[in-house]
Amino acid sequence: MLSRECHPGPMKTIGLIGGMSWESSAEYYRLLNELVRERLGGLHSARCVLHSVDFAEIERLQVAGEWERAGDVLAAAAKGLEAAGADLVLICTNTMHKVAGQVESVLSVPLLHLGDATAEAVRAAGERRVGLLGTAFTMEQDFYRDRLASHGLEVLVPDEAGRDVVHRVIYEELCLGVVRDESRAAYQEVIAALVRDGAEGVILGCTEIELLIGQEHSPVPVFPTTRLHAEAAVDAALRA
Template identity: 70%
Template sequence: MTDSRSDPVALRFRDLDAFGHVYHAEYLTLLDELRTAWFGSVLGLDHPQSYVVVRVEIDYVSSLTGDDGSVHGEFAVEAAGTTSLTLRESLRAGDGREVARSRVVVVLRDPRTGSSRSLSDRERASCVRYAERRGHAMKRIGLLGGMSWESSAHYYRLVNELVRDRLGGLHSAECLMFSVDFAEVEAMQESGRWDDAARLLTAAARVLEGGGADFVVLCTNTMHKVADAISAGVSVPLLHLGDTTAEAVLATGVRRVGLLGTGFTMEQSFYKDRLAGHGLDVVVPEADDRALVHRVIYDELCRGVVSERSRVAYQAVIGRLVEEGVEGVVLGCTEIELLIGPEHSPVPVFPTTRLHAEAAVRLALG
């Protein structure tokens, strides 16, 4: 759960009885104080009369004394109504020990009129982020896809298959997907409007964050050119494809790799430099081979066309990279693994879509 913990509050002399224990009634006061502060940080309800408690149930778990020093709260949204919120709360001592748990219903209030009011769209989106998670502690994956939808569908299948394989039974990934119109993005690529593309994808990432994604997976190699801008525009982590790929390559002992991808990925520095930053020596094909690889991606693979003729042509490109001494080949476009598998190369291939999906599931499941 994202930021479910409040800042700590120091225990005060007035909270204690003659034996140094916190009065049971004070547990409610402490929870109220912690809840109000948490509401301020999460929903912006920083006015002391922004809500009223209409129902509270509390279970006392263990004693709390002045020696504990401080307390903090952990909060989750169980339900969001039109004007009300139902919360699950945990009061914890400074050492993290749970001392009480409660269930509380609050009604939002307009401090100016004293009347109840409805949750705003922004508040409701925030509530989704802090929704109570039951069962296993799976983080919610935010898939930012559509570039192209062919590979995004592969991402979706992979993360669900991998979660099923890890957890068994009918388990599947807890995930969201925002799929953009690739024609719009491709036009921005061709015209060099990378700032516009960054704004478009950042807005999409914010929708995923508002929907409760604990981290964002950008389902494309090429658009990692604007990954830093997207990451700066959201408060949840972005799982960088270049990092997950480099880590997988290094784990095999390979150091010199060929890179296949779009012309942007092969010719510009943003991806090669990310791999090189991990200690990899990156080799790209010659100009004619780069043009062929790029054309097949956009004219065929992004349109769902998988051609044996193009597979043979890619194998020839890989062969020429091997002649230059590469020890492995990074399939640096999420569509390429629809065409090329391990059986099509004399050296190991590193399928970035699968590697990215595997890293996302590891992060989601811990």
């Protein structure tokens, strides 16, 4: 029997710049569809279009520091998504928000910034001092930490050894779909150190980290950026 439920207004189409890595992009797709089904019921699913890049190309540009060229790749993808009917666009990776301005400049539809969605969730939880886990680019450069700080958050990052562990596990394991108990334990040690330094919560600031760490692995609240970004996108897509 087919569902008789219908959405009270037109659902907007979500454009996804994915593939960085596709492991987390698959999580985005699953979450978007599950969230729409939860909110609308029946057989509803998300309206979305995906441009999945070759991550090896992007990773080479990251390591070489050629961020403008990487931004050109993502900007071209964003323009393609808008041409395909996207009403809003998501960059499905924290690290590549370094080029968010470059991507936003070619769009006439909104770019939903992952850092904003995350910061809003942290503030709503009543937290102000948070630890940040992510790639070395995200933890060590200003583009992401400053975005969070613009929302009134104080951001702590692991020490050098902790940053090395977190970054290595992302690129050598999680981006390849490898989830190891030993790496989870290492991340828990990094989280414990951040808590000792005063972190009231921890931002899982790489979209793959949610494959490894959940709330049950942390003594303080964790903020899963993939889920938070997906929730914000569905809010926007269903807003009248």
